[in-house]
Amino acid sequence: MRFKDVEHLVRLAALFVAGLLVFTVARAELVPAGFGTLGHYRAGAIDDVRAKTPEYAGQQACAECHVDVVELRAKARHKGIACESCHGPLGKHAADPGQMTPRLPKPARPLCAHCHAANTGKSKRYPTVDLKEHAGDEDCLTCHTPHNPKLS
Amino acid sequence: MDTSRRDFLIIGTRMFVMTSVAAAALEHVVAGAPEKAPSYNTADHWWAMTIDIEKCVGSGHCVRACKLENNVPDEPYFFRTWVERYHVDPLDMDHPTVDSPNGGIDGFPETYPDGKTSGKTFFVPKLCNHCADSPCTQVCPVGATFRTNDGVVLIDKSYCLGCRYCVQACPYGCRYIDPRTNTADKCTLCYHRLTKGLQPACCETCPTGARQIADLKNPKDPVHEFLRTHQIQILKPQMATGAKVYYNGLDGSVR
Amino acid sequence: MPGVQGFMYPNEIELQWSILIVLYPYITGLVAGAFILASLERVFNVQAVRPTYRLALLTALAFLLVAPLPLQLHLGHPERSFEMYLTPHRTSAMAMFGFVYLWYLMVVLLVEIWLDYRKELVLAARASTGVKRLFYRALTLGSDNLSPESLRIDDKVGRIVTVIGIPSAFMLHGYVGFIFGSIKANPWWSTPMMPIVFLFSAIVSGIAMVMLLYMVLTWWRGTGIDMNCADTVAKYLFYAFLVDFALEMLDLIHRIYEADESFRALDFMVHTKLFLSQIVLQLIVGTGVPILLLGITQVARIAPRIRLRMYLTAGVLTLIGIFAMRWNVVIGGQLFSKSFLGYTTYKLAFATREGLLPAILLMLLPFGILAVLLRVLPPWEHAPATDRL
Numbered sequence: 001m002r003f004k005d006v007e008h009l010v011r012l013a014a015l016f017v018a019g020l021l022v023f024t025v026a027r028a029e030l031v032p033a034g035f036g037t038l039g040h041y042r043a044g045a046i047d048d049v050r051a052k053t054p055e056y057a058g059q060q061a062c063a064e065c066h067v068d069v070v071e072l073r074a075k076a077r078h079k080g081i082a083c084e085s086c087h088g089p090l091g092k093h094a095a096d097p098g099q100m101t102p103r104l105p106k107p108a109r110p111l112c113a114h115c116h117a118a119n120t121g122k123s124k125r126y127p128t129v130d131l132k133e134h135a136g137d138e139d140c141l142t143c144h145t146p147h148n149p150k151l152s
Numbered sequence: 153m154d155t156s157r158r159d160f161l162i163i164g165t166r167m168f169v170m171t172s173v174a175a176a177a178l179e180h181v182v183a184g185a186p187e188k189a190p191s192y193n194t195a196d197h198w199w200a201m202t203i204d205i206e207k208c209v210g211s212g213h214c215v216r217a218c219k220l221e222n223n224v225p226d227e228p229y230f231f232r233t234w235v236e237r238y239h240v241d242p243l244d245m246d247h248p249t250v251d252s253p254n255g256g257i258d259g260f261p262e263t264y265p266d267g268k269t270s271g272k273t274f275f276v277p278k279l280c281n282h283c284a285d286s287p288c289t290q291v292c293p294v295g296a297t298f299r300t301n302d303g304v305v306l307i308d309k310s311y312c313l314g315c316r317y318c319v320q321a322c323p324y325g326c327r328y329i330d331p332r333t334n335t336a337d338k339c340t341l342c343y344h345r346l347t348k349g350l351q352p353a354c355c356e357t358c359p360t361g362a363r364q365i366a367d368l369k370n371p372k373d374p375v376h377e378f379l380r381t382h383q384i385q386i387l388k389p390q391m392a393t394g395a396k397v398y399y400n401g402l403d404g405s406v407r
Numbered sequence: 408m409p410g411v412q413g414f415m416y417p418n419e420i421e422l423q424w425s426i427l428i429v430l431y432p433y434i435t436g437l438v439a440g441a442f443i444l445a446s447l448e449r450v451f452n453v454q455a456v457r458p459t460y461r462l463a464l465l466t467a468l469a470f471l472l473v474a475p476l477p478l479q480l481h482l483g484h485p486e487r488s489f490e491m492y493l494t495p496h497r498t499s500a501m502a503m504f505g506f507v508y509l510w511y512l513m514v515v516l517l518v519e520i521w522l523d524y525r526k527e528l529v530l531a532a533r534a535s536t537g538v539k540r541l542f543y544r545a546l547t548l549g550s551d552n553l554s555p556e557s558l559r560i561d562d563k564v565g566r567i568v569t570v571i572g573i574p575s576a577f578m579l580h581g582y583v584g585f586i587f588g589s590i591k592a593n594p595w596w597s598t599p600m601m602p603i604v605f606l607f608s609a610i611v612s613g614i615a616m617v618m619l620l621y622m623v624l625t626w627w628r629g630t631g632i633d634m635n636c637a638d639t640v641a642k643y644l645f646y647a648f649l650v651d652f653a654l655e656m657l658d659l660i661h662r663i664y665e666a667d668e669s670f671r672a673l674d675f676m677v678h679t680k681l682f683l684s685q686i687v688l689q690l691i692v693g694t695g696v697p698i699l700l701l702g703i704t705q706v707a708r709i710a711p712r713i714r715l716r717m718y719l720t721a722g723v724l725t726l727i728g729i730f731a732m733r734w735n736v737v738i739g740g741q742l743f744s745k746s747f748l749g750y751t752t753y754k755l756a757f758a759t760r761e762g763l764l765p766a767i768l769l770m771l772l773p774f775g776i777l778a779v780l781l782r783v784l785p786p787w788e789h790a791p792a793t794d795r796l
Contacts, residue, residue: 001556001560002556004552004554004557005552005554005556005557005560006557006560007550007552008525008547008548008550008552008557009560009564011548011549011550012518012521012548015548016513016514019513023492027492027493030489030493031493031494032311035295035494036494038300038301039295039298039299040295040298040494040496040497041295041296041297041298041308041311042295042308042310042311045298045306045307045308045309045310045311046300046306046343048308048309048310049306049340049343049344050343050344050347051344052344053344054221054342054344054345054348054350054353055220055221055353056217056220056221056345056350056353056356056357058345058350058351058356059356080359080360080361081359082356082357084217084356084357085213085217085356085357085358085359088220089217089220089221089353110258113259114210114211114212114213114258114259115209115211115259115359115360117259119210119260119261120239120273121209121210121237121239121260121273121274121275122209122210123206123207123209123360229408229417229418229420229421230417230418231417231418234416234417236414247748248748249414250414250746250748251414252414252416252417255417278416287590287591287592290498290499291498291499291500291501291589291590292496292499293490293491293495293496293499293501293502293505294487294490294491294493294494294495294496294502295494295496296490311487311490312483312484312487313482313483313484313485313487313488313490313491314482314483314484315481315482315483315501316423316424316483317499317501317586319418319423320423320424320590320592320593320741321590321592322592323591323592323745324416324745325415325416325417325418325419325744325745325746326416326418327418328418328421329423329483333483334483334484335483335484391591391592407745407746407747407748
C-alpha cells in the first residue's frame with residue numbers, strides 16, 4: 001500500500017480536521033460570556049430577569065404615606081386585602097407620587113363582583129350577594145366605602 | 153525632581169481620596185434604590201408557593217396582577233398564571249366540568265348556564281410549579297431555560313430559539329411562546345420582586361391570602377407550619393417533577 | 408373559544424408544532440430508509456438490488472440536505488439555531504440530534520458517496536475544461552489517482568463506512584422518535600416503542616420512495632426495468648411493512664388493554680378528530696392495502712406488467728400512509744388537552760411561514776436537488792457487479 005494510493009483519504013481526513021479546528025475556534029468566540037459558570041445557562045440571564053422594575057409597589061410602600069387609610073382599614077373587614085389588589089399597580093406612584101395619580105376603579109361594581117357576587121364555589125365565610133337582588137343597578141360605592149365596607 | 157515627586161504625591165492622594173469619597177457617596181445614593189437593597193444571596197433561599205383552595209374565591213386578581221406586572225400578552229390564551237373553576241358531580245368524579253374564561257382574569261360568571269347546584273364547586277389557581285426536577289429544563293437544547301440555585305425556573309430570552317420543546321415537555325401547561333418575542337415565556341415567581349424583598353404580584357393582590365410565597369430555607373417562614381398542619385398535594389405527582397407549588401384542599405378530580 | 412371542545416389549559420389551545428414538524432420526521436425517515444436499502448447491497452450482498460444502490464444514496468442525500476429547512480422555518484429564532492452546536496444541553500435529545508445529523512451527513516453519507524463516485528469524478532475532471540473542470544477537481548479534493556490499489560482501498564473503506572452507517576441511520580431516525588417518546592408529559596407520545604416504530608416506518612417509506620424513483624426514472628429514461636431488482640425491493644418493502652405493522656399493532660393493543668388514565672380521551676380523539684388521517688389514511692389506505700397488494704405479489708403468480716403496477720400503487724399508498732402516521736403522531740399529540748378534558752383544532756393556513764404552501768415546496772425541493780445530483784453524479788453508468796471485488 002503506497003502513500004499515493006491512500007493520499008485521497010489523507011486529504012479527506014485533513015478536510016475534517018480543518019473543519020473541526022474552525023468549529024473549535026468559532027465556538028470559543030461565539031459562546032456568550034458567563035455561560036456555564038452557574039449551570040448550563042448564561043449567568044447574565046439572571047441579571048436580565050432581576051433588572052425589571054416592579055410595577056406593583058407592595059403594601060409597605062403605600063403605608064409609608066397613607067397612614068390614615070391604613071389606620072381606618074386596620075379595624076375594618078378588608079384589612080387583609082392589599083391596596084393594589086383594588087387600586088392596581090402603583091409602583092410608579094410610589095416612586096414619584098406627583099408623576100402618576102392612581103385612577104380608582106369606576107364604577108366599582110365589576111371589581112366588587114369578583115369577590116362578592118354570589119357564585120357556586122365562593123366560600124360561605126364572607127358575604128356574597130346576588131347583586132341584582134341586593135342593589136338593582138346601583139354601584140356599590142353608593143352605600144359602601146371599601147376601606148370600611150361594613151354598614152353600621 | 154523633588155517638586156515633581158511632591159506634585160505627584162499631592163495629585164495622587166487627591167485622586168485617591170476623591171475616588172474613595174465618590175465611591176462612598178455613590179454607594180450611599182445607590183443604597184436608597186431597591187435594586188441595591190441588602191444583597192441577595194441565592195444560597196439563602198429555596199422558593200416555593202402555597203395555595204389554599206379553601207380560601208380561593210376565584211376573584212381573578214392574581215391573573216390580572218400578573219399580566220400587569222409582567223407584561224404578559226393580552227391575547228386570550230397566554231397566561232403565566234390562571235384560575236380554573238371545577239364543578240364536580242358527586243356521582244361522576246371522573247368527569248368534572250372545568251372552565252377558565254379568559255384565564256379567570258375577570259372573575260367567573262355568576263352561575264353555571266344550566267344552573268347546576270348539586271355537587272361541589274371550587275377554584276384552582278395554577279402557575280409554573282418551579283419543579284425541582286424540571287422536565288422543561290431537561291429538554292431545552294441550548295440551555296435557555298434553567299433552574300437557579302434558589303429554586304426558580306427562568307428563561308433566557310436572548311438565548312431561546314423558540315423551538316417549543318419545553319412547552320411540549322411541561323405537564324402542567326404553564327409555558328407558552330410569547331408572540332412578540334418568539335421565545336418561550338412563563339411565570340418567573342416574579343423573581344425581580346423576590347430578589348428585592350417583595351412578594352410576587354399574584355400573592356400581593358390575592359384578596360383572601362390563598363396564595364402565599366414561601367421560602368423553604370427560612371426557618372421563620374409560615375410555610376413550615378402550613379405544611380405541617382394541612383393535607384398537602386402537588387399537581388400530577390406521578391410525573392415526579394418535584395413541583396414546589398403546594399396545594400391545600402386539592403380535590404382528587406383536579407387535572 | 409372557537410375550535411375548542413371541552414376544557415384545555417389556556418396555554419394549550421394553540422398548537423406548538425405544525426405541519427413542518429410533521430415533515431421533518433418524514434424526511435429524515437426517507438433518508439434512513441433509503442440508506443438501509445443501499446446497505447442491503449453493500450453490506451449484506453443482496454446483489455439483486457444493485458441497480459438501486461447509487462440512486463438510494465443520492466436520494467438519501469437530497470432529502471438529508473432539505474431536512475433542516477422545516478426546522479429552521481419553524482423556529483422562533485432560526486438565526487440562533489447554531490447555539491445547539493455551541494452549547495448543546497446534554498440532557499436534551501434535540502441538542503444531541505444536531506450532532507447525530509452532522510455525523511450522519513458528513514462522516515457517513517457524503518464520505519460513502521464520495522468514495523463510490525471518486526473514479527467517475529476524477530474521470531470527469533480529466534475530461535472537462537474551464538469552470539466544469541474546476542468544479543469536478545474540487546469534488547475530487549484534488550486527488551487524481553485511479554490505480555487499482557486505490558480503488559480497492561476505496562471499496563474497503565466504503566464498506567466500513569456503510570457498516571458504521573447502518574447504526575448511524577438507525578440513530579438518525581430513532582433519535583427523532585426518542586424526541587417524542589421521551590416526553591412524559593404527553594401520553595400519546597410517551598412510549599419506549601416510539602423510536603422503534605418511527606424507525607421501521609422510516610425504513611418502509613425509504614424503500615418505497617427509492618422503489619418508486621427507480622421505476623419512474625427507468626420508465627422516463629426508456630431503459631428496461633430490472634424485474635429481479637424491482638421484485639427484490641418490493642419483497643424487502645413487504646417484510647419491513649410486516650414488522651412495522653406488527654409494532655404499531657402492539658402499541659395499539661397495549662394501549663387498549665392497559666387503558667390508563669389517558670386512554671378514553673385518546674380513544675375519543677382517534678375516532679373523531681383523527682378518523683380520516685389515522686383510520687382511513689394511515690391504517691386502511693396506507694398500511695392495509697399496500698400489505699395486501701405486496702402480499703399478493705409474493706404468493707401468487709402475476710404477470711410482470713401487472714406486478715409493476717401493483718408495486719407502483721403500493722408505493723404511492725405507502726408514502727401517503729407513512730406521512731399520515733407522522734401527522735397522527737405530531738398533530739394528534741397536540742389535539743387533546745393534558746387535562747384529558749378537552750380538544751382543540753389545528754388551523755392549517757396556506758401561505759404563512761408554517762403553512763401548507765411552504766410544506767409543499769419543502770417536499771418538492773428534494774426532488775429538485777435529486778435532479779441536479781443525477782446530472783452531476785449519474786447513478787446509471789455504474790460498472791457492472793463483476794468489476795467489484
